[in-house]
Amino acid sequence: MKTLIVYTTKSGASRDCAELLASKINNCFICDLSKQVPDIGSFDMVILGSGVRMGKIYKPMKNFIENNMQVLLVKKTAFFLCNAYPDTWKKTVEKNIPKDLSDRAICIEPLGGIPLFTSPKNGNWILSEHVDRLVQAVTLKG
Numbered sequence: 001m002k003t004l005i006v007y008t009t010k011s012g013a014s015r016d017c018a019e020l021l022a023s024k025i026n027n028c029f030i031c032d033l034s035k036q037v038p039d040i041g042s043f044d045m046v047i048l049g050s051g052v053r054m055g056k057i058y059k060p061m062k063n064f065i066e067n068n069m070q071v072l073l074v075k076k077t078a079f080f081l082c083n084a085y086p087d088t089w090k091k092t093v094e095k096n097i098p099k100d101l102s103d104r105a106i107c108i109e110p111l112g113g114i115p116l117f118t119s120p121k122n123g124n125w126i127l128s129e130h131v132d133r134l135v136q137a138v139t140l141k142g
């Protein structure tokens with residue numbers, strides 16, 4: 001199985017998570033949407049990850065999902081969001097991930113976020129339990 005992680009980030013959390021996930025998943029490639037828009041055709045599994053600001057995922061990810069909707073609907077997909085407010089998680093998912101995709105996704109996980117006005121030097125904001133859950137779901141169902 002060939003997996004692609006596509007992500008968008010502003011403060012780096014989604015990149016850290018994408019790299020951590022890729023280190024735990026076999027045959028896994030990473031694409032930063034701000035540098036390259038990938039052709040997902042040759043991948044079996046696509047993991048989409050984005051930071052959240054003001055309740056929204058970032059524009060390049062929103063556009064990528066819209067532009068690739070038909071292909072994504074026939075792929076295996078998983079999502080992660082880097083967000084700092086757990087209370088608004090459910091609403092954020094509903095607002096940002098189209099229902100057709102969220103219904104079909106293997107999993108949608110909150111992986112933690114860099115708290116506002118901080119720049120942590122380590123990854124202690126990462127929700128390891130959710131990282132493990134995503135890796136397990138992708139590995140089992142991929």
Ligand SMILES: Cc1cc2nc3c(=O)[nH]c(=O)nc-3n(C[C@H](O)[C@H](O)[C@H](O)COP(=O)(O)O)c2cc1C
Binds near residue numbers: 053084085113115
């Ligand atoms: C201006 C700003 C707005 C934010 N808005 C939200 C929000 O609406 N919901 C949330 O859960 N986290 C929010 N956060 C926290 C971010 O989700 C967190 O910093 C995360 O690490 C962003 O992902 P990124 O580092 O990949 O860009 C906000 C952070 C900033 C700086």
